[in-house]
Amino acid sequence: MNFPQLPKSTTYLITGTAGFIGFYLSKQLLQNGLHVIGVDNINDYYDVNLKYSRLEQLKQYENFTFINGDISDKNMIIETFEKYKPKIVVNLAAQAGVRYSIENPDVYIQSNLIGFYYILEACRHYPVDHLIYASSSSVYGANKKVPFEETDFVDSPVSLYAATKKSNELMAHTYSHLYKIPSTGLRFFTVYGPMGRPDMAYFGFADKYFAGEPIKIFNNGDFENDLYRDFTYVDDIVTGIERLIHHPPTDEVPHKVYNIGNNNPEKLMTFIETLERCLSNAMGKQVVFKKEFEPIKLGDVPATYASTDALQQMVGFKPGTPIEEGLQRFADWYVDYYKVKEINTLTQGSV
Template sequence: MKILVTGTAGFIGYHLANRLLERGDEVIGVDNLNDYYDVSLKEARLAGLTSQPGFTEIREDISDRKVMETLFRDHKPERVVHLAAQAGVRYSLENPNAYVDANLVGFMNILEGCRHNDVEHLVYASSSSVYGANESMPFSVHDNVDHPLSLYAASKKANELMAHTYSHLYNLPTTGLRFFTVYGPWGRPDMAMFLFTRKILAGEPIDVFNHGHHKRDFTYIDDIVEGVVRTLDHIAEPNPDWSGQAPDPGTSKAPYRLYNIGSNNPVELSRFIEIIEERTGKKAQKNLLPMQPGDVPATYANVDDLIQDVGYKPQTSVEDGIARFVDWYRDFYKV
């Protein structure tokens, strides 16, 4: 197939594009390579894609409406995986406008491109952050999620609502994927896995929020990509049993679906750090801090719908995943 993937210089986008190219798909990759984190890492990811046949690089901003209209018209993708976004809960406290531009305006341009160019299926990145103040565990896509705790989370919830509108009005099949704390080789430098490994190896202290009592459903990148590919191939369909009298948030009378992709096995942050220490052979110097605004104490994914609909459950243990990341980090940065 011809597949448009946004965010191909990013962590998940790079791995997904590689996987699609390996199976013979044509990938049109869009990324603006902003400087939210180290651009040289993004360039290194892209270099691994542009060397492959079947990949077309487009270095543009999804929030530019005219550019996106032209891109869809010229390339006519059959399916779209939208991963480009302004990420980060804490950064949304510092630069809220970046989230409006990328996550709301950018997503609107993607929806319009799909609508006007007969795209068969739009799969887009949501986030476990949408669960916000919810405390019932594990989190289910059938739970109400109307209490976000950060603008980042609110923007992802907004994406789900916007997608449903287009599924309803224009019969556009859309699937939203709520990713749970993704980590692995080529990961984002602003995330815990990368930060902790870098500082522990350098002998620098690490900031440990909530005194290490956070629990996260850490999900290895290969498991995320497998879930994305399977849902991309499984075009969203209406739920014939959906009722407006008892509305199910995870499905619809429209061709609209939501899935969690998480390991279904939350790990306490203190244990996560212990595993990094074991793999690096170095003890961490910990700067214990309180929980930050916008953070949630725990995430835990119910993945029953993913199993039922596409026959898949993430399966990489955190021990194996961390080992692979540390090995990659040492090799890439020659540490």
């Protein structure tokens, strides 16, 4: 399917630009010669050095403008829209993490609800061609019907994080109804890849291994009824977003929601074994994790599995990067970025 070139005169506002997906999307748009305004508050939810490393890459582009700010700062958001008048807005700024939302609920309300409200208000007063925003596969809760389809019941979230993402969809629908803001919500499914989020399991497994520590697997050691996850490589996410930019909803209520997932759930243990092989390849020697099994954590769900039919029908694209390929790219990056040669001898002894 052929798509028109994105007009070079259009200004793109990407929030969460120092974050994982925000970085890759911004970089892709910048490489296409587009003008990107990036907003991020560089919070310390995880290692800020990784965020600064991403930003340093983006700042190499002359067509990139960075604003260090929080989307829950209403004045900053309004001033940004007033000054730059973005026509495409991609809101990827949010407090992420299911488990962290149980420990620290305040930041989820501040960023995911109040911050998103200010984005919507700005799009209302400074009209945009398309607002795309991050939702999450977590809105499906403990749904047992698979694959998850956009028309499924999503009114039983099992974490505050999921509740904020479902709220975003409702808020966006309301603003689309009242003010005809073309908006699209994207339900991401377990995104992974190089320069990813250290709070994600695959990244944490690598950290634990090189620290000489066991990894914790929250499936009770039940291999027959293991957790399933629809692991989605970050490049597939970016391709989906980039194509959807061309397709703002045109219905009477111009609001749509799409899954972006790999449509191929893997057992968690299969994913772990693949990561061991990929790290072994990157290190040139065998890597085997020490494993500890624990009960599933509060707020976790047993399976995620995306139907991507709606996305494919709209833009002719279906994520499909196999985990062997995606995890190898992550492992190669990790070994190079952190310059790891062996397990930490202070904690593990000689290797």
